Amino acid sequence: MSTKKKYRISKYNVEGEQLEAILGPLEADIIEAIWASKKTPVTVREIYETLKQQTKIAYTTVMSTMNRLYEKGLLDRRIEKGKGGLYYVYWPKLGKQNFKKSAVRQVISSLVKNFGEIVTSCLIEEAASNEDEMKALREQLDKILKEKRK
Amino acid sequence: MSPLGFESILTQLFQPYFYYSVILLTISSICIKILLRHYHFLGRRARSIIYLIPLAIPVVIMLFFHPETMAKIIIFAETIVESNSGKIVYEEIFLSTAEVLSITGILCLIGLTLGTAFFVTIIFFGDKIATKLFHVIMLTPDEYPWLQKKVNVIAQKFNLSTPKIGIVEDLRPNAFAIGHGCRAILVFSIGLLDLLNKDELAAVASHELAHLKNHDFFFKTLSNALNIVSFFNPFAYITASAAQREREMLADESGAKLLEQPKLLAKAIAKICKALQTLPKEGPLARLTSNLFLVSPIARRPEILATHPRVNQRVRNIARLTSKATSVHYNVAIALALSLLIIFGGIAASYSLINLRTSLMQNDSTMISLHQPIDKQKSGFMLGLKNRNILTPIPPHAAEYVTAPVTKCIQVEATTGAIMRIGSDTLDAKYESVGGGRLIGLSDSEIGEPVADMYRHSMIDQHPAVEDEQFEFVSVGKCQRRIGNNTTLGQKDAHFSFFINNAETTSANLGKSWRMSNAGEETQLSNLERFPFTTFFAQCIVILFLPEQVDF
Numbered sequence: 001m002s003t004k005k006k007y008r009i010s011k012y013n014v015e016g017e018q019l020e021a022i023l024g025p026l027e028a029d030i031i032e033a034i035w036a037s038k039k040t041p042v043t044v045r046e047i048y049e050t051l052k053q054q055t056k057i058a059y060t061t062v063m064s065t066m067n068r069l070y071e072k073g074l075l076d077r078r079i080e081k082g083k084g085g086l087y088y089v090y091w092p093k094l095g096k097q098n099f100k101k102s103a104v105r106q107v108i109s110s111l112v113k114n115f116g117e118i119v120t121s122c123l124i125e126e127a128a129s130n131e132d133e134m135k136a137l138r139e140q141l142d143k144i145l146k147e148k149r150k
Numbered sequence: 151m152s153p154l155g156f157e158s159i160l161t162q163l164f165q166p167y168f169y170y171s172v173i174l175l176t177i178s179s180i181c182i183k184i185l186l187r188h189y190h191f192l193g194r195r196a197r198s199i200i201y202l203i204p205l206a207i208p209v210v211i212m213l214f215f216h217p218e219t220m221a222k223i224i225i226f227a228e229t230i231v232e233s234n235s236g237k238i239v240y241e242e243i244f245l246s247t248a249e250v251l252s253i254t255g256i257l258c259l260i261g262l263t264l265g266t267a268f269f270v271t272i273i274f275f276g277d278k279i280a281t282k283l284f285h286v287i288m289l290t291p292d293e294y295p296w297l298q299k300k301v302n303v304i305a306q307k308f309n310l311s312t313p314k315i316g317i318v319e320d321l322r323p324n325a326f327a328i329g330h331g332c333r334a335i336l337v338f339s340i341g342l343l344d345l346l347n348k349d350e351l352a353a354v355a356s357h358e359l360a361h362l363k364n365h366d367f368f369f370k371t372l373s374n375a376l377n378i379v380s381f382f383n384p385f386a387y388i389t390a391s392a393a394q395r396e397r398e399m400l401a402d403e404s405g406a407k408l409l410e411q412p413k414l415l416a417k418a419i420a421k422i423c424k425a426l427q428t429l430p431k432e433g434p435l436a437r438l439t440s441n442l443f444l445v446s447p448i449a450r451r452p453e454i455l456a457t458h459p460r461v462n463q464r465v466r467n468i469a470r471l472t473s474k475a476t477s478v479h480y481n482v483a484i485a486l487a488l489s490l491l492i493i494f495g496g497i498a499a500s501y502s503l504i505n506l507r508t509s510l511m512q513n514d515s516t517m518i519s520l521h522q523p524i525d526k527q528k529s530g531f532m533l534g535l536k537n538r539n540i541l542t543p544i545p546p547h548a549a550e551y552v553t554a555p556v557t558k559c560i561q562v563e564a565t566t567g568a569i570m571r572i573g574s575d576t577l578d579a580k581y582e583s584v585g586g587g588r589l590i591g592l593s594d595s596e597i598g599e600p601v602a603d604m605y606r607h608s609m610i611d612q613h614p615a616v617e618d619e620q621f622e623f624v625s626v627g628k629c630q631r632r633i634g635n636n637t638t639l640g641q642k643d644a645h646f647s648f649f650i651n652n653a654e655t656t657s658a659n660l661g662k663s664w665r666m667s668n669a670g671e672e673t674q675l676s677n678l679e680r681f682p683f684t685t686f687f688a689q690c691i692v693i694l695f696l697p698e699q700v701d702f
Binding site: 043044045048058059060061063079081085086087088 | 285287289290292293294317318319320321322339340341429430436447
């Protein structure tokens with residue numbers, strides 16, 4: 001039942017906060033709840049029970065959203081046999097940090113591909129506004145250059 | 151005799167609450183099963199209710215004969231008394247009573263308690279338990295609005311208030327209805343919602359609403375509770391399953407009638423069954439609650455124990471609703487003849503089996519009859535049989551006159567006019583006459599047991615002693631010789647003699663004396679505890695086929 005499909009970002013929402021920039025609001029809530037869950041893998045009902053405490057939500061909505069996340073390649077799932085019957089259990093393909101890194105990389109490479117140097121200079125300018133960030137950026141650049149010379 | 155000995159087990163099996171409930175349930179189940187096979191004209195509702203009758207019988211029986219945790223048993227052993235001529239003429243009976251744990255009584259009590267507890271719990275809390283157990287999630291008005299609308303329409307057609315609708319995560323396609331009235335819940339599995347189209351789902355909803363309309367939740371709970379009462383009887387399971395199958399058929403019929411296309415229900419059921427076959431085997435919860443579902447989640451189960459009819463039967467049954475031609479040609483004459491045969495056969499079988507028990511129970515008037523020619527070899531055999539009180543309950547007075555320290559006694563019963571003399575050479579032997587038999591203490595032993603040591607003991611009310619007529623049995627009665635714990639009975643030389651003079655018999659018996667050969671207590675008990683299977687079964691056959699007691 002597991003899929004090898006890799007998650008590809010299809011849209012980037014500049015107004016969205018955090019994960020909502022790349023995912024729908026409900027999708028973001030659900031994947032956050034799955035990462036926060038102590039138990040892995042999780043069932044739809046468990047996530048539904050968690051989210052129900054925070055907001056008014058329907059079970060079927062959670063179910064279809066988790067199904068969508070699975071189809072997008074963010075989640076993996078398998079059928080598990082329990083006392084009550086058969087049900088899907090889901091788990092995230094990537095950890096929170098790895099997922100963010102992969103998403104940012106996808107966004108930046110798309111930007112670079114489309115806008116070239118402007119992106120890099122924008123990034124440098126963005127980093128230059130903070131001294132500490134500038135220092136870290138310089139160190140990282142030196143390191144990359146050294147490796148290339150070798 | 152140990153409490154687990156054959157005789158003890160037999161005693162327990164013949165306790166009236168157990169014996170009658172098992173026998174009558176079994177016979178009536180078989181009769182009703184055969185009867186309903188040929189009574190096609192009866193509606194599903196009537197058939198299902200008829201199936202409940204055998205299941206209800208044990209409850210009625212136990213109202214009359216209350217099950218008890220302890221059972222009184224009479225402990226027997228016997229030895230052969232030889233006459234002076236060496237012929238086997240009499241069996242000595244060692245008698246005492248004991249209270250043993252009644253396994254059958256405990257089984258019945260467990261069944262009654264569990265059955266009642268199950269019924270009360272499920273009727274009052276069934277919906278809550280099922281919701282928790284299956285993790286039912288109630289639908290909000292925004293979820294599956296079309297399904298909620300359909301259910302509402304069908305419920306109105308059935309004249310029912312719209313039930314709540316819930317879903318379960320289960321990927322197996324199935325549905326069930328639970329609760330009653332305003333607490334009713336209709337539950338669909340995710341697997342079912344994925345598998346069926348909207349019309350098929352409406353057909354399934356129609357079937358489930360038909361269950362609510364027919365009060366099947368109550369019916370199934372009742373039949374399961376009655377099944378639990380007789381959980382030790384396999385026929386209870388068969389009959390309860392048959393009743394539930396009829397109820398499924400009834401729900402199919404009532405549900406399909408309300409649909410524009412009744413065949414949709416058949417199609418949905420077939421589709422679900424096919425899908426279920428491809429999925430992994432059912433879990434333990436599904437097995438235990440299989441009777442709840444639209445389609446039995448249990449893939450393999452013998453048909454007689456299945457809570458749901460076979461799919462092809464259900465499909466045929468639904469198809470029959472739409473076909474105008476009646477497929478069943480029913481021959482009334484044959485059916486009537488068959489039912490009469492079965493009813494009378496059932497009554498006859500029940501009567502014989504009840505009679506068997508009664509006949510095998512000890513009857514006061516069928517003790518040893520000394521007016522029978524006692525020196526014939528066969529009389530010993532007959533005496534043995536007649537005194538085998540293996541089939542308790544013991545006579546009410548037995549417990550009173552058989553007291554704990556008494557280990558051995560000889561019981562003799564004689565008819566009116568018999569005169570009896572008993573003598574013994576053991577010092578501490580006590581004599582006792584019970585009933586109308588009046589003993590005369592005339593010892594011929596060397597030691598000379600004093601006459602004064604013998605005492606009359608009238609405990610059997612129906613045979614009062616008559617003071618004036620000494621030495622004679624004035625009515626049918628019996629007398630016993632009891633020997634206490636300190637007796638020297640184990641010794642080989644211990645013996646006793648008794649003399650019987652019966653006016654009705656020939657004078658040959660007069661003054662005849664027997665000497666008991668005693669081979670020691672330990673040996674006797676181990677040898678004689680063996681149950682005489684052949685004689686027991688011979689007696690059973692005799693009682694079954696001959697109306698009157700026969701002398702051998």
